[in-house]
Amino acid sequence: MPGRRCVFLDRDGTIVAYVPYLRAVADVRLLPGAAAGIRRLRAAGWLCCLVSNQGGVARGLLSEDDVRAVNARMCELLGAEGATLDDMRFCPHHPLGAIPAHRIHCECRKPGTALVRELAAAHDIDLQRSYFVGDSAVDVECGRRAGCSVLLLANKRLLDPPAGVRLVPDLEAAAKRILAATGGGAPGSCVRPYGLQGAREKLSPGAGAETVVGG
Numbered sequence: 001m002p003g004r005r006c007v008f009l010d011r012d013g014t015i016v017a018y019v020p021y022l023r024a025v026a027d028v029r030l031l032p033g034a035a036a037g038i039r040r041l042r043a044a045g046w047l048c049c050l051v052s053n054q055g056g057v058a059r060g061l062l063s064e065d066d067v068r069a070v071n072a073r074m075c076e077l078l079g080a081e082g083a084t085l086d087d088m089r090f091c092p093h094h095p096l097g098a099i100p101a102h103r104i105h106c107e108c109r110k111p112g113t114a115l116v117r118e119l120a121a122a123h124d125i126d127l128q129r130s131y132f133v134g135d136s137a138v139d140v141e142c143g144r145r146a147g148c149s150v151l152l153l154a155n156k157r158l159l160d161p162p163a164g165v166r167l168v169p170d171l172e173a174a175a176k177r178i179l180a181a182t183g184g185g186a187p188g189s190c191v192r193p194y195g196l197q198g199a200r201e202k203l204s205p206g207a208g209a210e211t212v213v214g215g
Ligand SMILES: [Mg+2]
Pocket: 010, 011, 012, 013, 014, 134, 135, 136
């Protein structure tokens, strides 16, 4: 049996509105299309897992409990719109951090792939058939290093988009594109044996197809 399909999602600027070093739960706002995109993907049998850099923890600007509180508020807002995340991981480290315990070069800070690989192991995820969706170059790089296809949310902070990546306006557009590119949204498609679905995918450029066309 092939592993499951997952869309790895960045948090800040992807699911919630970008706020530098987001710490106050009152500042948590869902971006347009975030809940709808996650709903669509999960309805089609995809896992949705959050992978977030929270270097503000290493910098002493927020605590891990602050990160968890913001994540909980995000999940509450998503839940109110019928959307759920399957799992969440964040990296509290930064090589230039002020907190000695977190001032390290780690493998979990994106574009490092440790968190993606942890999630893949925990949920039997097939990375070659999965996606990473984020709003920054490190999300793209992380997804590519992990062997996933990637999509990038267009935004004003993105001054120099990585070459060859497809831009989408929001998470719902990303979800529609992913489902269209992978043969639609039949519930349970993620656990279908390779057979027919695999053959169909071979007709398209396959893994990485989403990274080929410029925005
Ligand atoms: Mg981001």
